[in-house]
Amino acid sequence: MALEREFFIGIDFGGTYVKYALFSGDDRAILFKDKAPSKADQPQDVIFAGLYDIIDELLEKAQQQGGTVVAIGMGSPGAIDFDQGKLIGSTPNIPSFTNADIRGKLSSRYDLPVWVDNDANLMALAESREGAAKGATNVIALTLGTGIGGGIIIDSEVYRGSFFAGAEIGHMSINLEGPPCNCGGKGCIERYASATAMVHNYRTKLRGHALKVPEEINTILIFDEAENGQQEAIDTIDETCRYLGAALANLVNIFNPEYIVLGGGVSEAGQPFMDQISKEMHRVAMPASAKDVKIVHAQLGNDAGIIGAMRLAFDHYEKMQK
Amino acid sequence: MALEREFFIGIDFGGTYVKYALFSGDDRAILFKDKAPSKADQPQDVIFAGLYDIIDELLEKAQQQGGTVVAIGMGSPGAIDFDQGKLIGSTPNIPSFTNADIRGKLSSRYDLPVWVDNDANLMALAESREGAAKGATNVIALTLGTGIGGGIIIDSEVYRGSFFAGAEIGHMSINLEGPPCNCGGKGCIERYASATAMVHNYRTKLRGHALKVPEEINTILIFDEAENGQQEAIDTIDETCRYLGAALANLVNIFNPEYIVLGGGVSEAGQPFMDQISKEMHRVAMPASAKDVKIVHAQLGNDAGIIGAMRLAFDHYEKMQK
Numbered sequence: 001m002a003l004e005r006e007f008f009i010g011i012d013f014g015g016t017y018v019k020y021a022l023f024s025g026d027d028r029a030i031l032f033k034d035k036a037p038s039k040a041d042q043p044q045d046v047i048f049a050g051l052y053d054i055i056d057e058l059l060e061k062a063q064q065q066g067g068t069v070v071a072i073g074m075g076s077p078g079a080i081d082f083d084q085g086k087l088i089g090s091t092p093n094i095p096s097f098t099n100a101d102i103r104g105k106l107s108s109r110y111d112l113p114v115w116v117d118n119d120a121n122l123m124a125l126a127e128s129r130e131g132a133a134k135g136a137t138n139v140i141a142l143t144l145g146t147g148i149g150g151g152i153i154i155d156s157e158v159y160r161g162s163f164f165a166g167a168e169i170g171h172m173s174i175n176l177e178g179p180p181c182n183c184g185g186k187g188c189i190e191r192y193a194s195a196t197a198m199v200h201n202y203r204t205k206l207r208g209h210a211l212k213v214p215e216e217i218n219t220i221l222i223f224d225e226a227e228n229g230q231q232e233a234i235d236t237i238d239e240t241c242r243y244l245g246a247a248l249a250n251l252v253n254i255f256n257p258e259y260i261v262l263g264g265g266v267s268e269a270g271q272p273f274m275d276q277i278s279k280e281m282h283r284v285a286m287p288a289s290a291k292d293v294k295i296v297h298a299q300l301g302n303d304a305g306i307i308g309a310m311r312l313a314f315d316h317y318e319k320m321q322k
Numbered sequence: 323m324a325l326e327r328e329f330f331i332g333i334d335f336g337g338t339y340v341k342y343a344l345f346s347g348d349d350r351a352i353l354f355k356d357k358a359p360s361k362a363d364q365p366q367d368v369i370f371a372g373l374y375d376i377i378d379e380l381l382e383k384a385q386q387q388g389g390t391v392v393a394i395g396m397g398s399p400g401a402i403d404f405d406q407g408k409l410i411g412s413t414p415n416i417p418s419f420t421n422a423d424i425r426g427k428l429s430s431r432y433d434l435p436v437w438v439d440n441d442a443n444l445m446a447l448a449e450s451r452e453g454a455a456k457g458a459t460n461v462i463a464l465t466l467g468t469g470i471g472g473g474i475i476i477d478s479e480v481y482r483g484s485f486f487a488g489a490e491i492g493h494m495s496i497n498l499e500g501p502p503c504n505c506g507g508k509g510c511i512e513r514y515a516s517a518t519a520m521v522h523n524y525r526t527k528l529r530g531h532a533l534k535v536p537e538e539i540n541t542i543l544i545f546d547e548a549e550n551g552q553q554e555a556i557d558t559i560d561e562t563c564r565y566l567g568a569a570l571a572n573l574v575n576i577f578n579p580e581y582i583v584l585g586g587g588v589s590e591a592g593q594p595f596m597d598q599i600s601k602e603m604h605r606v607a608m609p610a611s612a613k614d615v616k617i618v619h620a621q622l623g624n625d626a627g628i629i630g631a632m633r634l635a636f637d638h639y640e641k642m643q644k
Contacts, residue, residue: 079610089610138484152576154476161578162460165611168575173606174498176568185571185606246498249507250572253490254474256483284495284507288401288411289487 005067007031008313009058011051011074012119012305015040015093018050021306022058025070028130028314032061033306040094047097048105055110072112073313074102075119075305079165085116088164113320115312121158121167122308123263123298124151129311131299133259140251140259141298142169144244144266148190152255158312170194174246192243195219195266198236205232223269237273240266245280252285252293263298327389329353330635331380333373333396334441334627337362337415340372343628344380347392350452350636354383355628362416369419370427377432394434395635396424397441397627401487407438410486435642437634443480443489444630445585445620446473451633453621455581462573462581463620464491466566466588470512474577480634492516496568514565517541517588520558527554545591559595562588567602574607574615585620 006025011018021033034057039050055072062069078091085103107114117125124141133139139153150169152159160166170190171183178187191197199217206213209232214221225233248260262274278295300307328347333340343355356379361372377394384391400413407425429436439447446463455461461475472491474481482488492512493505500509513519521539528535531554536543547555570582584596600617622629 136484150576154481159476159577161611162458162580163578163610163614165608165613166576166578168578168608168611171575171608172572173568174495176496176565176606177499183608185568185575185608243498246495246507250494253493253507254472254488254576256485256488256490258484284498286487286490286493286505286507289483289490291487292485 005065006070007062007065007067008310008317009055009069009072010306010308010310010313011054011072012122012309013051013074013076014038014119014305015077018054019302019306020054020058021303021310022061022065022069023310023314024067025314028310030303030306031065032058033303038094040097042096044096044100047094047100051106052109055106059110069112071313071317072106072110072114073122073309073311074106074114074116075122075309075312076100076102076116077119080116080118080121081164082115082117082158082160085114113313113317115316117158117309117312118151118160118167119305119308120149121151121160122312123149123300123304124153124167124261124308125158125311126300126304126308127261127263127298128153128156128259130307131304132261132296136258138255138257139261140169140255140257141261141263142267143264143298144194144262145264146194146196148194149264169247169251172247172250174243174250189243189247193240193247193266195264198222198240198266201239202232202236205235219266219269223273237276241273241276241280245277245282246284248277248281248295249283249285249290252281253289256289257293260293260295261298262295263301263304267297327387328392329384329387329389330632330639331377331391331394332628332630332632332635333376333394334444334631335373335396335398336360336441336627337399340376341624341628342376342380343625343632344383344387344391345632345636346389347636350632352625352628353387354380355625360416362419364418366418366422369416369422373428374431377428381432391434393635393639394428394432394436395444395631395633396428396436396438397444397631397634398422398424398438399441402438402440403486404437404439404482407436435635435639437638439480439631439634440473440482440489441627441630442471443473443482444634445471445622445626446475446489446583446630447480447633448622448626448630449583449585449620450475450478450581452629453626454583454618458580460577460579461583462491462577462579463583463585464589465586465620466516466584467586468516468518470516471586476577491569491573494569494572496565496572511565511569515562515569515588517586520544520562520588523561524554524558527557541588541591545595559598563595563598563602567599567604568606570599570603570617571605571607571612574603575611578611579615582615582617583620584617585623585626589619 148170175187181188470492497509503510
C-alpha cells in the first residue's frame with residue numbers, strides 16, 4: 001500500500017485577518033494559501049465557526065491533492081498555555097477570545113493533533129528554521145509594528161518562560177525615567193521604536209517647529225522625508241535607532257545570540273536603517289557579547305506566521321512519531 | 323570486586339582566594355573544604371602550580387577516605403569557552419590568566435575529565451540544583467557585590483550564549499541617559515545596585531548635605547544607618563531597590579522564570595530589603611509575567627562556587643556514563 005502524502009495546516013490568527021495555508025510535509029512548501037477576516041469583534045463561537053470553515057476548506061484541498069492532513073499548527077496573539085493549547089486570560093483586540101480553548105475545540109472536532117503558540121514566538125521559530133536565521137541555535141526576533149512583539153529561540157526551541165508569559169521584549173525598559181507605557185512600566189522600548197512611537201515622535205517634532213503636520217503619517221512617509229533631507233524625519237529615525245540599538249545591546253549582553261531578526265513594517269525601511277541600528281547596538285553593547293552577533297531583516301514577511309505555525313506542528317508531529 | 327567510592331573536586335577560583343572542596347558522589351556532600359590565596363597577580367605557571375598543590379591535596383584526602391576522584395569542576399571569572407574549558411581573552415583582576423587553557427593543563431596532568439565555567443554561571447547552577455531554587459527549570463541568579471554577576475538557567479541547564487559571552491546581566495542598561503559604565507554602556511544596573519554603586523551614592527548624599535563622611539563605608543554600615551533612621555541611608559537603599567526592581571522587571575518580562583536568586587553582600591541585608599526589591603519589581607513588570615515569580619535570597623553563600631563547580635562536573639560525568 002502506497003503511503004498517502006502527509007500535509008500540515010498552518011494558521012496565523014490575527015486581530016484583522018486569519019492567514020492560513022496547506023503545506024506539504026515532504027519539503028514544507030506552501031501548496032495553497034489564503035486569508036479571511038478574523039471577526040475579532042464577534043462572539044467566540046462565530047470566530048471558531050470561521051476557523052472551522054478555513055480548516056474544512058484546507059482538508060478539501062488536501063484531498064484534491066491526494067494527501068491527508070496529519071497536524072494543525074496555529075498562532076494567536078496573547079499569552080498561550082502551550083501545554084494546553086489555550087489562551088491565558090485575554091488579548092486586547094479580540095475580547096471574546098479570553099481563555100479560548102483552541103486545541104480543545106479544534107482537536108476534538110477534527111481528531112487531529114493541534115499545537116498553538118503565541119504569534120511572535122512563531123515568527124521567531126519560522127525565521128530560525130526557514131528564514132533569516134536558518135540553522136541558528138539562539139535567536140531573538142522582534143516585530144516592530146503597532147507595538148513590539150518578541151520571540152526567543154534558545155537551543156533551537158521556542159523559549160516561553162516557566163508560566164508561558166516570557167519573551168515580552170517590547171516591554172523591556174531602557175529608561176526608567178521615561179514615558180509611562182500601558183503595560184504599567186516606564187520607558188519600554190515599545191514607547192520608542194514601534195511604528196506608533198515613531199509616528200508620535202515625528203508629529204511632536206513637526207509641531208514643535210510649527211511645521212505643517214500631514215493628515216496621515218506612517219513610517220514610510222517618515223523614511224521618505226528623511227531621504228529628502230527633512231531634519232525632523234532624520235531626527236526621529238536617529239532617536240529610534242539610538243533607543244532600539246540600546247535595547248538590542250541589552251539583549252546581546254544577556255543572550256549573546258547568533259542572530260537578532262527584525263521584522264514588521266518599521267524594519268522594512270532598508271539596509272541603511274539596519275546598519276544604523278547595528279552601529280548603535282555596538283556602541284553600547286559589551287564588545288565580547290556583540291562581536292559575533294548579526295542583526296538581520298526578517299525574510300519571511302507576511303508568511304512568517306503561517307510558516308511558524310506549520311513548523312510548530314511539523315516539529316512536534318515528528319517528535320510524536322519517534 | 324567492590325567498587326570504589328566516587329568523589330568529585332569543586333574549585334572556585336577567584337581574584338583573591340581559591341576555594342576548593344572534595345565531594346562525595348553518593349550524596350554530593352562536602353567531605354573536606356579549604357581555601358588558599360589565588361596568587362592572581364603572579365605569572366600563569368605560578369597560578370597553575372597553586373592549583374596543582376590544591377588538587378594533589380584533594381586527591382590525597384580522597385585516598386585517605388577510601389575513594390577515588392573521577393572528575394574535576396572549576397569556576398573562574400571571565401568568559402569561558404565551555405566546549406574547550408579555556409578562558410576567552412582576559413579577565414580584569416588576573417592579568418596573567420589571559421586565554422588560560424584550564425582544562426588542557428588539568429586534564430593532561432591528572433588524566434581526569436575537567437569542566438570549567440564562569441563563576442556566576444556556577445553560582446546560578448548551584449542555587450538551581452541544591453539551593454534557593456532547587457528543582458526549578460528556569461532561574462536567573464544575580465550576585466550583588468563589587469560588580470553584578472549574572473547566571474541564567476534555562477530548561478535546567480546553564481545558558482551561556484552562542485559564543486559564551488551571554489548572561490552579562492550586570493550590564494543591562496535601565497537608563498540610556500544614565501552614568502557611563504566601564505563596559506562602554508550607560509546606566510547599567512551595576513552602576514545603581516552593586517555594593518560599589520551603593521557606597522558611591524551614599525557618600526554623594528552625605529557630602530551633598532554637608533554631613534561627616536565615615537572613612538570606611540560598606541553596605542552593612544548603610545543598612546545599619548538606615549535602621550537608625552538616617553535619611554541619606556534610607557534614600558540610598560530606596561534608590562537601589564527602585565533600579566534593581568526595574569532591572570528585575572526587565573528580566574521577568576523576558577524570562578518569566580520560577581525564581582530570581584539574589585546573592586552577594588548586598589543581598590544579605592535581610593528580608594525587608596528583598597521585599598522592597600520585590601515590590602519595586604512588581605510595580606513595573608507586566609502582571610502576567612511577574613505573578614508567579616519568586617525573588618529569593620541565595621542559600622549557599624560562600625559555598626555556591628565550589629558546589630556549582632562540583633555540580634558541573636557531577637552532571638557532565640553522569641551524562642558521560644550513559
